[in-house]
Amino acid sequence: MTLIEAKDYVTRKLKSADVPDYLLESDLLLCKVLGCDRAWLLAHGDRQVFDHELEHLNALIDRRCRREPLAYIFGEAPFYGRTFLVGEGVLIPRQETEILVDMALSFAKEGVVLDWGTGSGCVILSLLLENPSLRGIALDLSPKAMRWAWRNVDRFGLFDRVVLWHESARLPNKWGDHGLDMIVSNPPYIPTADIGFLMPEVRLYEPRSALDGGPDGTQWYGFLFKNAPKWLKRGGLLLVEVGGRGREEAVLSMDHFGLVVHEVKRVNNSVSIVVFKNE
Known part of the structure; x- marks a missing residue:
């Protein structure tokens, strides 16, 4: 042949x-x-x-x-000009999430950034690689995701600048003496009932915990809004990716517990990045 x-x-x-x-x-x-x-x-x-x-x-x-995703078959996926290791148990990096990195870099010049729901670590590691003045905390509930994040931290030699945090117990009320400079997150935002309609590559293979945003897709935004004000220092920022038709309006109309909408950037017809400030 x-x-x-x-x-x-x-x-x-x-x-x-x-x-x-x-x-x-x-x-x-x-x-x-x-x-x-x-x-x-x-x-x-x-x-x-x-x-x-x-x-x-x-x-x-x-x-x-x-219908196994090509990224799982190859064991890697591109993100922000680099190649990250991925496989079973971790969300595959999406191109639109690179805008989250762009916006975070435009605000964060130094300090500590928490990546809530880090998955492969692609967001926080991209931030650290682009800005040597940043340090990071990569947090995820999934032990499988944590293993992939560890591999990527090792791949890029960043163990001296990032802490891997497996969220399996109560989270602290405060991070450090002064709080975090920034929180970034691409939280699960697909409504539970919609998961069955996703393409097979996503529905059958990617972890449900990284997809399922509860009944209306806003469950984890509520968690972040409730906790970010006590985790962030005054003036600190929360940046979240918001996906799904109508989800931006729903997120903007939620109780933000004192956080103030600072900026909204629409990536495409269904994805936005929303920046909140802890005033």
């Missing part, structure tokens, strides 16, 4: 499984097996595929046809 034939073979398999972007993904799977880029793949269409490569390719195809 040549690479041209292999690409056609992979494409047909993925298309039959209703995989989105099956043409692109056929190239990506072949590149993963061969350790090459797409340009090399295109230029060497007559190259023969060896038996051991075909065996590896079929194993990846089977996983993708079961």
Whole structure:
């Protein structure tokens, strides 16, 4: 089998499984097996595929046809110009969440940032890598997510600047002597009843705890609004990603326990970043 034939073979398999972007993904799977880029793949269409490569390719195809996310199959995902390790038990970084990092960097010049619901650690680690004057706390309820965050802290050599906090007991009423400079969070915001309608890659594989925002999708915003005023120093900021149609209005109309809306940035038709100030 040549690479041209292999690409056609992979494409047909993925298309039959209703995989989105099956043409692109056929190239990506072949590149993963061969350790090459797409340009090399295109230029060497007559190259023969060896038996051991075909065996590896079929194993990846089977996983993708079961709609396992490509990021889980590859064990990594891009975020903010870097590659983060991901896998079963952790939310895959989304491109729109990079705007949360952009906004946090525009406000935070130094100090301590808490990433509530850190997942893979992509947000807090991106902040620390972009700004050497920041220190961080990466907090998550999930032990599986914490393991992925640990791997990424190790990957980027940031153990001297970030604390990994497994939220399995009562959280402190106050962080440090003076409080936090900033809290960033991409909390679960999908209404419980909507999870069953998500695409299979999300519904079947990504952790429900990172998706389920309660009956109306605002459960964890309420938790953050209640606790942020006692965690933040005066003048400190809470930045949250808000997703879903109509969710921005719902979040803005909630009790913010003294937090003041400082800025709202709409990323697209369904995602916003809302900044609150602790005055």
